[in-house]
Amino acid sequence: xxxxxxxxxxxxxxxxxxxxxxxxxxxxxxxxxxxxxxxxxxxxxxxxxxxxxxxxxxxxxxxxxxxxxxxxxxxxxxxxxxxxxxxxxxxxxxxxxxxxxxxxxxxxxxxxxxxx
Amino acid sequence: xxxxxxxxxxxxxxxxxxxxxxxxxxxxxxxxxxxxxxxxxxxxxxxxxxxxxxxxxxxxxxxxxxxxxxxxxxxxxxxxxxxxxxxxxxxxxxxxxxxxxxxxxxxxx
Numbered sequence: 001x002x003x004x005x006x007x008x009x010x011x012x013x014x015x016x017x018x019x020x021x022x023x024x025x026x027x028x029x030x031x032x033x034x035x036x037x038x039x040x041x042x043x044x045x046x047x048x049x050x051x052x053x054x055x056x057x058x059x060x061x062x063x064x065x066x067x068x069x070x071x072x073x074x075x076x077x078x079x080x081x082x083x084x085x086x087x088x089x090x091x092x093x094x095x096x097x098x099x100x101x102x103x104x105x106x107x108x109x110x111x112x113x114x115x116x
Numbered sequence: 117x118x119x120x121x122x123x124x125x126x127x128x129x130x131x132x133x134x135x136x137x138x139x140x141x142x143x144x145x146x147x148x149x150x151x152x153x154x155x156x157x158x159x160x161x162x163x164x165x166x167x168x169x170x171x172x173x174x175x176x177x178x179x180x181x182x183x184x185x186x187x188x189x190x191x192x193x194x195x196x197x198x199x200x201x202x203x204x205x206x207x208x209x210x211x212x213x214x215x216x217x218x219x220x221x222x223x224x225x
Binding site: 043048101103110 | 158161166
């Protein structure tokens with residue numbers, strides 16, 4: 001199992017350019033998440049998808065869009081990149097079984113994005 | 117909404133025990149989780165408390181008290197490799213996740 005994979009690992013954009021960050025998981029999880037992490041800070045939720053076919057805004061959704069393409073894949077799109085979007089982006093999927101006291105998120109390796 | 121607070125930094129020596137606290141304000145949540153993140157790496161899961169009380173996983177233990185809106189992560193027999201950032205997190209009933217700001221642990225020889 002590869003777990004959670006993200007592409008690309010690094011990206012440099014100019015202000016106004018667009019790009020899509022790709023994420024895939026092979027653990028058959030229902031829920032997937034996109035976070036951003038600024039230097040020395042915690043993780044902030046951008047968007048999440050509790051199940052295939054649904055997406056919801058997190059804490060910092062402005063400037064981003066997402067697509068839950070199928071159960072495996074969840075992409076994040078920046079339509080017009082801004083320097084404030086310079087950050088490390090993590091995708092995660094989670095296994096949640098309340099009745100069994102189980103709740104674990106698995107993170108991808110991250111994408112380091114710089115917007116000039 | 118949900119918000120969590122953690123100390124920004126903790127320092128301890130090898131072999132010691134350290135406790136990292138997490139206080140929260142939330143309208144409701146499933147449970148409290150803890151994640152470890154080394155510099156340049158991705159967060160990895162450490163522990164989860166769905167119910168009040170202590171959960172033990174090897175050298176790591178985690179505690180939750182819903183009545184006190186408080187939890188902690190206890191690390192025993194500290195090793196140099198434990199130097200990392202530690203985050204508490206809650207899953208809301210809407211399936212969203214909120215992370216605390218993180219505590220940077222430095223383990224000294």
